[in-house]
Amino acid sequence: MIDFLNKNIDGISKEKLNNVCKININNNFDDILLINWENLSLDCNLEIIIKENVKIKLLEMGTVKGKCIYRVKENATLIHNFIFLASGGDAFKEIFLDKDASWEGINADLSTENVHFILHCYLKDENSKGYFKLSTLSKNQCKKVFDINFIHETKKTISSMENYGVVQNEASLSFLGVGHIKKGTKSSQARQSAKIMIFDKLCKASASPILKIDENDTIASHAAALGKINDEHLFYLMSRGISESEAKKIITLGYLNPILPHIFDEDLRKSVEKYILERL
Amino acid sequence: MKKLEIKNLHVSVEGKEILKGVNLTINEHETVALLGPNGHGKSTLLSVIMGHPKYQVTEGEIFIDGEDVLKLTVDERSKKGIFLAMQYPSEVPGVINSDFLRASINAHRETPIKLFEFYRELDKVSKSMDIPMDMATRYLNEGFSGGEKKRNEILQMLLLKPDFIMLDEIDSGLDVDALNVVSNAIEEMQNNNSSLLVVSHYARLYSLIKPTRAVVMINGKIVVDGSAALIDRIDKEGYEWIHKELNISIKKDENKMNNVSIGTCAVKNAIKK
Numbered sequence: 243m244i245d246f247l248n249k250n251i252d253g254i255s256k257e258k259l260n261n262v263c264k265i266n267i268n269n270n271f272d273d274i275l276l277i278n279w280e281n282l283s284l285d286c287n288l289e290i291i292i293k294e295n296v297k298i299k300l301l302e303m304g305t306v307k308g309k310c311i312y313r314v315k316e317n318a319t320l321i322h323n324f325i326f327l328a329s330g331g332d333a334f335k336e337i338f339l340d341k342d343a344s345w346e347g348i349n350a351d352l353s354t355e356n357v358h359f360i361l362h363c364y365l366k367d368e369n370s371k372g373y374f375k376l377s378t379l380s381k382n383q384c385k386k387v388f389d390i391n392f393i394h395e396t397k398k399t400i401s402s403m404e405n406y407g408v409v410q411n412e413a414s415l416s417f418l419g420v421g422h423i424k425k426g427t428k429s430s431q432a433r434q435s436a437k438i439m440i441f442d443k444l445c446k447a448s449a450s451p452i453l454k455i456d457e458n459d460t461i462a463s464h465a466a467a468l469g470k471i472n473d474e475h476l477f478y479l480m481s482r483g484i485s486e487s488e489a490k491k492i493i494t495l496g497y498l499n500p501i502l503p504h505i506f507d508e509d510l511r512k513s514v515e516k517y518i519l520e521r522l
Numbered sequence: 523m524k525k526l527e528i529k530n531l532h533v534s535v536e537g538k539e540i541l542k543g544v545n546l547t548i549n550e551h552e553t554v555a556l557l558g559p560n561g562h563g564k565s566t567l568l569s570v571i572m573g574h575p576k577y578q579v580t581e582g583e584i585f586i587d588g589e590d591v592l593k594l595t596v597d598e599r600s601k602k603g604i605f606l607a608m609q610y611p612s613e614v615p616g617v618i619n620s621d622f623l624r625a626s627i628n629a630h631r632e633t634p635i636k637l638f639e640f641y642r643e644l645d646k647v648s649k650s651m652d653i654p655m656d657m658a659t660r661y662l663n664e665g666f667s668g669g670e671k672k673r674n675e676i677l678q679m680l681l682l683k684p685d686f687i688m689l690d691e692i693d694s695g696l697d698v699d700a701l702n703v704v705s706n707a708i709e710e711m712q713n714n715n716s717s718l719l720v721v722s723h724y725a726r727l728y729s730l731i732k733p734t735r736a737v738v739m740i741n742g743k744i745v746v747d748g749s750a751a752l753i754d755r756i757d758k759e760g761y762e763w764i765h766k767e768l769n770i771s772i773k774k775d776e777n778k779m780n781n782v783s784i785g786t787c788a789v790k791n792a793i794k795k
Contacts, residue, residue, distance in 0.1 A: 406616075473575060478612040479622065481572050482678060483600035483629030492625060496616025496661070 243276040243301065243507070264289045271298050274507055279304035280329065287311065292318045299323070299506050305331035305357070312336070314343040316367075322347040323505055327517055330355030330386070337363040339370035339399075348504040349388075351378040352517045357386040365392065365399035365430075372401045376417075377501035379521055381410040390419040394460075397428040403451070406497050407438045408522075414446035421464065425456040434464035439471060439497050494522055524586055524603055524685040524717050525549050526571070531582035533563075533570050540566045542742035544582070548686075553718040555728055555753055558739035559761055559772060564721045565609055567739070568688045571719075572606040573599050586686060601630060603685030607675035607692050609721075613663040619674070620644065620658035627681055647680045652703050668695025676707045687711055689720045693727040705730035725757040740764060741773055 246254055246265075253269030263286045267275070275298055289311040292298060297319040304326060314320045314337065322345060324333075330353035337345050351357060363372040372392055380386040392401035401421060409415040421432040434451035449466040471493055479489035498518050505511040526548045533541035540563050548554050558564050570577045571584060573596040584591040586602055594602065614622070623644065628634045635643075648655055651673050663671050672692055679687060689708070693701055708731045712718065722728060728750070736752035737744050740761070745768060746752065755763070764770055 472612075474612045475614045477572075477574055477596060478608070478614065479625075480596035481600055481606055481608075482622075482626035482682065483597050484625050485597050485629070486595070488625065488629075489597075492617055492622065493614060496614060498616075499618075500616045 243274045244271065245276045245278065247277055247282065258286065261286045262289050263287070264291065266291045266293060267296055267298055268293045270296055274299045274301050276300075277302045279306040282306065284308040289313065291315065292320050294318060297321075301325065301507065301510070303327070304329055305333040305359070307332055309334045309336065311338070312345070313338045314340060314345055314370075316340045317342040319344045320346070321506065323507075323510075324349040324351075324359075325505070325510065325514065326351040326353040326357065327513065329353055330357040330384070332358045333360065335359075335361045337361070337372065339363065339365050339367070339372060341367035342369045343367070344371045346373045346504075348375045348501055349378070350501045350505065350514050351376070351386070352514065352521050354382070354384065354521075356384055357388070359387070360389045362391045362393065363401065365394045365396070365401060367396055368398045370396075370399050372399075374403045374405075375501060375504060376403075376405040376407070377498045378405075378407045378415065379410070379498060379518070380407065380413040380415040381521065382413055383411070384413040386414065387416045387418065390417075392419075392421050392432060394421075394423045394427045394430045394432065397426065397430060399427060400431045402431075402433045403435065405436045405449070405451075406500070407436075407447070408441065408494055408497050409438060409445040409447050410441040412442070412444040416447070417449040417451065417466070419450075420452045420454055421462065422454040423457050423460050423462060427457050428459040430457070431461045432464075433462070436466040437497070438468045439494060440468060441470070491522060495519075498522075526686055526717065526719075527583075527585040528567075528571075529583045529585075531567075531570070531584065532580045533566060534578045534580050535566070535576055539580070540577075540742055541570070544739070544742070544744055546737060546744050546747075548717050548719055550717055551712075551715050552735060553712060553720065553731060553733045555733040555736040555750065556719055556721045556739060557736060557752065557756055562739050562773070563742040564739050565690050568606055568690050568719065568721065571599075571688060572596065572604060597629065600682075600684075604688075605679055605682060605684030605686065606688045607672075607679055607690060609690040609694070611663050611671045611675055613661075613666075615661055615664055617662045618658075619660055619662050622662050623658065623678065623681060626678065630682060643681065647677055650703075651677050651680070651707060652700070653677060669697065669700050672696055673700060673704065676704050679711065680707055683711070683714060683716075685716055687716050687718045689718065689722075691721055691723070693722050693724055701727065701730070725753055728753045738764065740770055745770055 255266045257264045284306050287309045291313045294315045295317045299321045301323045390403050405417045407415045417436040421434050436449035436451050438447040440447050447468050451464040453462050453464050475493050528544050528546045531544040556564050624640050733750045736750050738746040
């Protein structure tokens, strides 16, 4: 992994203008680029520019106060992992996708603190694609809000959002977000899905994926499901001899584990899997 | 090596009585065909034996080798050797099929199965069932075709080797080749001395697995208990002769749709009702 914020790395240039720290990523990197916010703070807004035709994997551990902007230039790809294992906090991210650019973001959140995560992904040019997948566990007295938005600004753009959450004890969890398909964005596609599994009486959960569609020639869908463990699923597993507590654990893991194959570092993937098991 | 006894079983769901005094004994090594028109309680009976929480047993008893089944939880029933291959197996998102299968096997063992041993066994059984190994890495029943779901049920049966097996329309959604594969698996369990209670609407499956007895359920009761020759008669004549010969009026299936517009979310509610 390359911890690139505080080091000089070939292929990465940095400049500071007014209140913005700009980082240009000019080359492909086979290694994962890392920002560990657990040990850092920002004294300016951060802007990361992924240059034309560049493909990178960016791992961000934890959250940081202040705005982070990511500009994915023409035909570039940003594969993006947000991993919150310990501390929570506020995060505000903006992603701008140029022509044929692609952003694939996932967020595995197992933090034991409040989280308020706001993300806006702007599909600015033709054939740009944005995908986001979230697995989160909110327990004890945590309050967690994920506000994930995709804004389709031109035709032939694709967005997809899948948010999965488990809420336990007296915690709360809220999935917000708007998929906005603007006028003139013909042949665009937007999908939103939000599912929350509720464990205890004092939990609070809400999911309101919103589609704003100003163009007729589009494909769009949204779905939200909140509820306790499905009785039919529980019966099915128990009918094979699995105890009720083990069956509940397996079904709950099924909500959170699908994020694992998207975590690109193997050691981190194992850590996240361990955290999921421990936190449940 | 299991004997199942059902005595005067009455079962309700949401206040409506479905089973109205079922009496049935299935002896060791028997394969019993459970026949009857749609909506008369066959699947309900199988689900109740397995312990589905949706159904309330209001009266009656079920014993397996003399032990009171109704006092057992669903997983305890499985550990006693009871197995239900379901008509509509649940799709469980995010749960990997092989993880589920391994957990199921481990639930029946004192010590967990070693990974290598598990995959060797899974490979062997998958091959015998004509199931590609990649099905084990998919989410449990999610996106499976009807036939794949049924084969996955039978694969579980082969892995768990239960003593008392219930098959609920296991042949629906299977093509001819798959039906042969499934019937071979059933035969293997018959040779393993398991007892079976089999629900199917088609004589084809029965001709392959050769039941030792057949019973007919009408209006929530077993009204005919006889030899396997009953299967051929019902296949040729339907159930009307029961009305004529035994003077039992056969209630029509009451599962009706509500008056709703198709294409709205109301469809979901209508199906539920």
